[in-house]
Amino acid sequence: MIIKPMIRNNICLNAHPEGLKIEVDNRIDYVKGKTGVNGPKRVLVVGGSAGYGLASRIVAAYGCGAATINVAFEKPAAGTRTATVGWYNTESFETRAREDGLECHTFYGDAFADDMKEQVASLIQDKWGQVDLVVYSLASGVRTDPKTGVQYRSALKPVGEPFTAKTVDTTTGEIKEVTADPATEDEIASTVKVMGGEDWALWIDRLLADDLLAPGAVTVAYSYIGPELIRRVYREGAIGKAKLHLEATAHELTRRLWAVNGAAYVSVNKAVITRASSVIPVIPLYGLVLFPVMQRMGLHEGTIEQIYRLFADRLYADGPVPTDDEGRIRVDDWEMRDDVQAAVLKLFHSVTQDNVRELTDIDAYHSEFLKIHGFGVEGVDYDKEIEP
DSSP, X not given: OOOOOOEETTEEOOOOHHHHHHHHHHHHHHHHTSOOOOOOSEEEEETOSSHHHHHHHHIIIIIHOOEEEEEEOOOOOBTTBOOOHHHXXXXXXXXXXXXXXXXEEEEESOTTSHHHHHHHHHHIIIIXXXXXXXXXXXXXXXXXXXXXXXEEEOOOOOSSSOEEEEEEETTTTEEEEEEEOOOOHHHHHHHHHHHSXXXXXXXXXXXXXXXXXXXXXXXXXXXXXXXXXXXXXTTTSHHHHHHHHHHHHHHHHHHHHGGGTOEEEEEEOOOOOOTTGGGSTTHHHHHHHHHHHHHHTTOOOOHHXXXXXXXXIIITSSSSOOOOTTSOEESOTTTTOHHHHHHHHHHHHHOOTTTHHHHSOHHHHHHHHHHTTTOSOTTOOTTSOOOO
């Protein structure tokens, strides 16, 4: 079949295997071109099939020479339906990694489930004995509590009052004003259950229970803060409540990890184009003006550049891990520079429907969005029949 992008409401519903393979290879080649990191050798990535999770797996494997385990909820192709982005990413990574002599394992399934934790713990015990690093990078919007069987759904909404702001449809270039109604107390609680630190703690507790964390083991989860522009819908929204819970969990896990002289961190990363960010109010327009500003200043990073810097300059550099006053690692430091944000704020308020293509490079932004689904990648013939 010929695979073309199917986009509905800023969401791409399919993926192209050849394009994603090239994108994975490009990320691997980027890391292979660096000097390397004196980092972990046995790494578990919970949510390692796309975005920052996939970047973490690539940097661990090709920057540190690590054996890796990935846990991800992904699906293969069926009939005329393509596989998920993360399935193609994972299969491409593992094919390349095995060719390069790197050990890798993937468990496809529900990372929130107790049974999945048992399967992963058994593999670690049988093959490695212990792990040095656990990366927690789940991006699910739904979680079933393994103890109660209750299913929770996250809500990307503000808290308190409705929030109205400009956003953009990055497919059509339409600038529009949107209003997000506030989350209910139940929606806030559900968002914390899905996107907070509860499941992260369950993973670490399961590994500690069987002495599967090596001396000095580190665990890191990923978060975002962002500027004043998006504060109401992000940091002070329902998702922000979940991120606060994640940060509190890091402090609690560090106390538990004293037993192995380990530590837990939340890394606050830079805004990037992801499948999830495209549907959060304001975020697409913020990214549309942020990225060209950072590119002009020589500061722009994608997921692979960001995570390589996290490993090389933060987690595994000489000396203590540098953190802010709240104990968070800040690799959003370039994004949050005063000069960057001043330029972004001016541009954000200047963009209208009439000048959006003059003041921004919306076509480049949309192109990057397509690339994370395997479309628009150089070297791929998209008119060719392909087996999905």
